[in-house]
Amino acid sequence: MxxxxxxxxxxxxxxxxxxxxxxxxxxxxxxxxxxxxxxxxxxxxxxxxxxxxxxxxxxxxxxxxxxxxxxxxxxxxxxxxxxxxxxxxxxxxxxxxxxETLATVEPFPGAEQKIFCPRCKLEIEEGCTSVKCPQCSRWHHQSEEMKCWTYTRHCALCPQPTDLDTGYRWMPEESVM
Ligand SMILES: [Zn+2]
Ligand SMILES: [Zn+2]
Missing domain, CATH: 2.60.200.20 (Tumour Suppressor Smad4)
Known part of the structure; x- marks a missing residue:
């Protein structure tokens, strides 16, 4: 948001x-x-x-x-x-x-084409809890059985940290506020 x-x-x-x-x-x-x-x-x-x-x-x-x-x-x-x-x-x-948006675990809303998780290469099905990478916008599984987003410290495709408590990457300099 x-x-x-x-x-x-x-x-x-x-x-x-x-x-x-x-x-x-x-x-x-x-x-x-x-x-x-x-x-x-x-x-x-x-x-x-x-x-x-x-x-x-x-x-x-x-x-x-x-x-x-x-x-x-x-x-x-x-x-x-x-x-x-x-x-x-x-x-x-x-x-x-x-x-900038934060990584949140949410049900995959579905897409016109099949979407495959870049970590496990399996299809992400509609409604399956997943994370959309805030940086590269690719969806990854993130459920009890498939913790693909948090599997390593970074997104499968980009440098975005996968810690779900990670804050915003960008904020303005204090001196210009
Ligand atoms: Zn996966
Ligand atoms: Zn990414």
Whole structure:
């Protein structure tokens, strides 16, 4: 799930973007009703836009607050966010947008084609508990009988650590928060 990094009492904290719309006119951000709503149009809002290949997040700014994304003013009042974008809102502060996800054990949702586990080479069946690698996006079995994800310290295909308690690989520098 995409999230924001923000500064709370001089500590970096994660704010999960669990919802479809958030107001950045306040710190910490606030979940708001999905647009069109007054909050989204008047202030600074993050809106989730569903696309066929996944959701994107768009920042929309009304006229009353100055917004910069990566030091550039939001000239047109709207922009699609990219991983690690720095958002700055006047009178509110800075946020960092991150699309990084954590490895979680969940039922494999199924796919149009057969998917094979890169560790054991066997098919992963729909509903079988598995882990999608946050880095290379490949699914691995992870059940009582088949602990393919945690079998070694790294993903079968990339350097992603398989410890299920591992935190985020990226976080903003403290000095720029
Ligand atoms: Zn496997
Ligand atoms: Zn991987």
């Amino acid at each position: 995409a999230h924001l990094w923000l500064s709370v009492e001089d500590q970096r904290a994660v704010f999960p973007l669990e919802g479809a719309a958030f107001s950045l006119s306040a710190h910490p951000p606030r979940r708001i009703p999905a647009p069109p709503c007054k909050e989204a149009l008047g202030g600074v809002a993050l809106l989730r836009v569903e696309k066929p290949d996944g959701a994107v997040w768009v920042i929309v700014a009304g006229t009353d607050q100055t917004v910069h994304v990566n030091e550039f003013p939001l000239a047109l009042g709207i922009r699609v966010l990219s991983d690690r974008d720095r958002i700055w809102v006047s009178n509110v502060g800075a946020f960092f947008f991150s699309t």
